[in-house]
C-alpha cells in the first residue's frame with residue numbers, strides 16, 4: 306500500500322524541456338519511507354519526494370483504515386500525516402525532506418489526541 | 424520542550440499572513456513610519472499567489488516563474504530592507520486576544536521557543552484555501568485540490584500523476600491547467616461545472632476586468648495548443664480505484680449542477696484536481712470577535728469591514744480573501760488600505776500630505792477589482808445540485824470519517840437545527856483540520872436538510888486554539 310504504483314518508470318519531476326524557468330534542484334539524497342529508500346532533492350518536501358516516486362498513500366485512517374495522501378497540499382487539511390523520526394502528525398506536504406530521515410506512514414490520528422506533536 | 428520561556432516582541436502593528444494582502448499592508452506601514460511584524464506559517468513569504476520555490480531550488484530564468492514576476496520581488500525587497508519591518512516565517516499564530524494596551528498574538532515556531540507578539544493594531548490577511556465538493560471516492564489518494572496540484576507543480580516542480588483530470592468551477596482551473604500542460608503533463612481533460620449560457624449572462628459586467636480576461640484567454644490558448652479538452656457543464660462525480668484513484672466518471676450537469684441521467688463517461692486517471700472556489704480562513708477574525716456576514720453568492724461568510732478595512736472590532740483590520748474571494752487583484756489594494764489606515768490610527772504616526780489621496784487611490788483600485796471579482800463569483804457560483812453527487816456512504820468529514828448518511832440521519836433523528844449541533848452529534852469538523860474542509864459542506868447540507876437559511880445556521884469554528892499545535896506549547 307505504501308509503495309509506488311508502476312515501478313521502473315521515470316519519476317514525476319518536471320525536467321527540461323518542460324522547465325521554462327530552468328530550475329535546478331538542490332542536492333539529491335535519500336530518506337526512508339516505510340522502510341524503503343526514497344530519493345529527494347534539497348528543497349523538496351516529504352510529500353513531493355513521495356509523489357515523485359509514485360507513492361500516493363501516506364497513512365491509513367483510524368476507523369476505516371482508508372488510504373490517504375496529499376489532499377490540500379498547503380497544510381490546511383491534515384490528510385497527509387506521517388511519522389517523522391518518531392514525531393506523529395507531521396504534514397508531509399510542508400515538512401522538508403532531509404537526508405536519512407526515518408519516515409513512517411501514520412496509522413490513525415487525524416484528530417486532536419494527547420500524543421499530538423512532540 | 425517544556426521550557427516556560429516565551430519571547431515577547433512588541434511592535435506597532437502585527438500583520439498575520441505574508442501573502443499579497445499582508446505584503447502590501449507591510450509596505451504601507453513601513454512607508455508611514457510605523458513598525459510591523461509580518462507573521463506567516465510558511466518558510467517563505469508570498470502566500471498562495473506569490474508562492475516561491477524552495478530556497479534550495481535555483482531558477483536560471485526566474486522571470487518565467489510568475490507571469491507577474493517583478494511585483495512580488497519588489498514587495499519581498501521592501502520587507503527585507505525596511506528597518507521597521509520584521510518578517511517572521513515558520514511562525515503560526517495559534518491564538519490572539521485583546522488586552523487593555525492592545526493585542527497579543529501567540530505564535531508557535533517549530534524547533535524554537537514560543538513567541539508572543541504584542542501590537543497596538545492587528546491586520547488579518549490569512550487568505551483562503553481550496554473548496555472541494557464531495558463525491559464517491561473523493562477521499563481516495565490521487566484525488567486532491569486543484570491548489571495542491573498547482574503547489575506541487577509550480578513551486579515543487581513535480582507532477583501529481585501520469586494521467587491528470589481537473590474538475591471544478593471558476594477561473595482558477597485555467598492557470599492550473601495551463602501550468603500542467605506547459606510542464607509536459609498528460610492532462611486528459613478540464614471540466615468546468617458551469618455552463619456557458621449561465622456564465623455569459625453576466626458578461627456585460629465583465630468588461631471591468633478586461634486585463635484579467637486577457638490573462639484567461641492566454642491560458643485557453645495554451646490548452647488549445649496542447650490539445651487539452653476544456654469542457655463546460657461537466658464535473659467529475661465519482662472516483663474509483665483500489666488504494667488510489669484509477670478512473671473517474673465525468674457527468675454532464677444540468678444548470679443546477681444535478682447530473683443529467685445516463686450522461687456518465689469513464690476516464691482513466693491517476694490524479695484528479697478538484698476546486699470549486701475558495702474558503703476564507705476566518706478563525707482569527709472570529710476569535711477576535713469581528714462580525715462576519717454570509718454571502719449567498721459565494722456560499723461563505725466573510726469579515727465585515729468599513730472602507731478603511733477596519734473590522735467591526737476596533738483596531739482589527741482585515742484584508743484579502745477573508746473579506747470576499749477576489750484574488751491578488753483585490754488583496755493587494757485592500758492590504759495597502761489596511762496598512763495605511765492602521766498606521767494612521769497610531770497616535771505617534773504623523774500624517775503625510777498625500778495620505779488622503781493615497782488611501783483614496785487604493786480604495787478605488789480595490790473597489791474596481793472587487794466589482795470584477797463579484798462578476799466572476801456570480802458566473803461560477805455553486806449550484807445546489809452538487810449535493811446530489813455524494814451517496815450516503817460518501818465521507819463528508821475526512822478527518823473524523825463521518826458519512827453523509829450519518830449527517831442526514833443525525834439531523835432528522837435529533838431534529839438538529841444548526842451546524843454546531845451537527846458537529847457535536849456527528850463529530851463532523853472535530854478533527855485536526857478543524858472543519859476547514861467539511862465546514863462549507865456541512866453548512867450547505869444542514870441548510871437544505873432543515874430548510875433553513877445558511878446565513879442563520881452558524882458555523883463550526885470559534886475555537887480558542889485556531890491551529891493545532893503540540894501540547895507542550897500550551898504548558899508554556
Ligand SMILES: Cc1cc2nc3c(=O)[nH]c(=O)nc-3n(C[C@H](O)[C@H](O)[C@H](O)COP(=O)(O)OP(=O)(O)OC[C@H]3O[C@@H](n4cnc5c(N)ncnc54)[C@H](O)[C@@H]3O)c2cc1C
Nearest residue numbers: 440442443444463464470471472516549550570743744751
Ligand atoms: C493553493 C492555492 C493556490 C492559488 N493560486 C492562485 C493563482 O495561481 N492565481 C490566483 O490569481 N490566485 C490563486 N489563489 C487564490 C489566492 O487566494 C489569492 O490569489 C491570493 O493569494 C490571496 O491573497 P491573500 O493575501 O488574501 O492570502 P494568501 O495569499 O493566501 O496569504 C495568506 C497567508 O497567511 C498565512 N496564514 C494564515 N493563517 C495564519 C496563521 N494563523 N498564522 C500565520 N500565518 C498564517 C498563510 O500561511 C499564507 O501565507 C490560490 C489559492 C490557493 C489556496
